Amino acid sequence: TQSGTTNLVDGSRAYTGTYAQGFLTGGNVSVNYSDHFLFENAATDQLNPSVAPQLGVSVQQNLLNGFGIAVNSRNITVARIGVETADLNFRNRVSSLTAQVLNAYYTLAADYLDLKATQTALETARTFEKNVRRQIELGTAAGFDLIAAETQTATAELNAGNSKASLANQQLQLKSLLSKSGASDPILAAARIVPTDQIAIPEKDDLPPIADLVREAFANRPDLAVDGANERSAEVSAKGTRNGLLPTLQASGGTRQAGLAGSSPAGQANPYYVGGIGTALGQVFRRNFASENAGLVLFAPVGNHQAQADFAIDELQLRQTQLATRRDFAQVQVDIMNSVIAMQQARAQYDASVHNRILQEQLLDGEQKKYQAGAETPFGVTQQQRDLVNARSQELAALVAYSTARISLDLTRGTILQTYHISIADALAGGGASK
Numbered sequence: 001t002q003s004g005t006t007n008l009v010d011g012s013r014a015y016t017g018t019y020a021q022g023f024l025t026g027g028n029v030s031v032n033y034s035d036h037f038l039f040e041n042a043a044t045d046q047l048n049p050s051v052a053p054q055l056g057v058s059v060q061q062n063l064l065n066g067f068g069i070a071v072n073s074r075n076i077t078v079a080r081i082g083v084e085t086a087d088l089n090f091r092n093r094v095s096s097l098t099a100q101v102l103n104a105y106y107t108l109a110a111d112y113l114d115l116k117a118t119q120t121a122l123e124t125a126r127t128f129e130k131n132v133r134r135q136i137e138l139g140t141a142a143g144f145d146l147i148a149a150e151t152q153t154a155t156a157e158l159n160a161g162n163s164k165a166s167l168a169n170q171q172l173q174l175k176s177l178l179s180k181s182g183a184s185d186p187i188l189a190a191a192r193i194v195p196t197d198q199i200a201i202p203e204k205d206d207l208p209p210i211a212d213l214v215r216e217a218f219a220n221r222p223d224l225a226v227d228g229a230n231e232r233s234a235e236v237s238a239k240g241t242r243n244g245l246l247p248t249l250q251a252s253g254g255t256r257q258a259g260l261a262g263s264s265p266a267g268q269a270n271p272y273y274v275g276g277i278g279t280a281l282g283q284v285f286r287r288n289f290a291s292e293n294a295g296l297v298l299f300a301p302v303g304n305h306q307a308q309a310d311f312a313i314d315e316l317q318l319r320q321t322q323l324a325t326r327r328d329f330a331q332v333q334v335d336i337m338n339s340v341i342a343m344q345q346a347r348a349q350y351d352a353s354v355h356n357r358i359l360q361e362q363l364l365d366g367e368q369k370k371y372q373a374g375a376e377t378p379f380g381v382t383q384q385q386r387d388l389v390n391a392r393s394q395e396l397a398a399l400v401a402y403s404t405a406r407i408s409l410d411l412t413r414g415t416i417l418q419t420y421h422i423s424i425a426d427a428l429a430g431g432g433a434s435k
Contacts, residue, residue: 010040024069027061046269050262051280058254064246071243074236081233085226092222094427099411104174106403109195110396111170115163117392122156125385129153132378145378152382199403201350213413217332220414227325234318241314244307247300255292259283339409346402353395360388
């Protein structure tokens with residue numbers, strides 16, 4: 001105390017807590033609790049110390065702009081579609097990679113056959129050249145006859161060398177597809193890939209009708225499923241911007257309960273307020289001092305050009321997505337028909353080339369016999385050897401063309417993974433074929 005004046009000393013504590021929850025309907029609710037404790041040295045206070053808790057609940061709901069589960073859950077829906085799209089894109093990537101590996105594998109198998117054919121042709125050319133040299137020594141052939149034989153041998157050696165190079169390049173390509181490290185791995189680089197499955201053309205293809213193949217592609221193609229998912233995502237996004245064109249209409253309401261309790265040093269306070277936090281909370285939950293409020297707010301911007309522009313952009317993107325989807329679905333029938341036609345053409349070319357190769361073998365045998373009988377020159381024999389090499393090359397080309405068309409049809413139908421027993425689960429785990 002100084003000069004008859006008493007200093008006011010007080011202590012206070014405040015506690016607050018809030019819980020808020022939003023709903024996909026476009027509304028939210030919040031619960032607020034607060035508690036204020038006061039103690040001071042003022043003798044005039046009827047309650048000292050005192051506690052004053054309050055509990056309030058408020059609710060708000062959008063009725064136009066921002067109303068509805070579809071509108072407010074669109075980001076979640078788009079995210080889920082994104083996860084689905086990622087899985088489909090992975091499946092599509094595995095399908096495409098499978099087709100690449102199969103084409104590379106069967107091309108390698110054909111390269112082995114080509115190498116064998118060119119080596120056989122080289123042996124035939126060398127044997128024929130040796131025979132010509134012997135006949136020259138015996139005096140039954142002229143010296144210039146050797147030029148044709150040597151030329152054919154040189155050509156056969158070149159063809160064999162090209163076949164070896166093509167085989168090596170094809171092995172390198174297949175290693176790159178099968179391994180992440182590819183040729184950089186010294187063990188893999190030195191390894192030799194020998195195909196165990198050869199290209200085989202069945203007697204009959206037994207393909208379903210085109211309409212059935214198209215329906216099968218619609219059901220199985222992952223890229224078409226991605227198109228559908230993108231269209232659904234665009235539709236969901238458009239719902240949000242379409243809703244943004246509406247005015248804002250919000251309904252709100254709430255209630256608040258208060259309580260008060262404390263000690264009464266002078267005994268002047270109402271006994272109903274004398275007590276502690278339990279007394280005050282009892283007043284709160286009995287709603288002795290409750291208040292309520294309710295309101296309705298309407299907000300309508302003039303023009304709303306930003307929302308209109310956003311809606312126009314999303315609508316345009318949706319239309320573009322729909323057009324792209326329709327185009328891809330329409331292209332499926334064209335792709336399937338092209339693959340079927342390619343298979344039919346390759347089969348016809350293969351049958352014709354096999355027949356031609358057999359005839360060329362017979363002609364070469366006849367030319368060699370005629371030469372041995374002195375009725376043919378070496379030039380005629382070497383010409384027939386070149387024709388036989390070309391016939392064998394055409395046969396292998398038709399064989400590869402059929403294999404490529406068949407793989408393309410499986411890819412277009414969306415059945416390539418099932419046909420070759422490729423497991424997506426194994427692919428995700430870094431494995432390969434399931435059997």
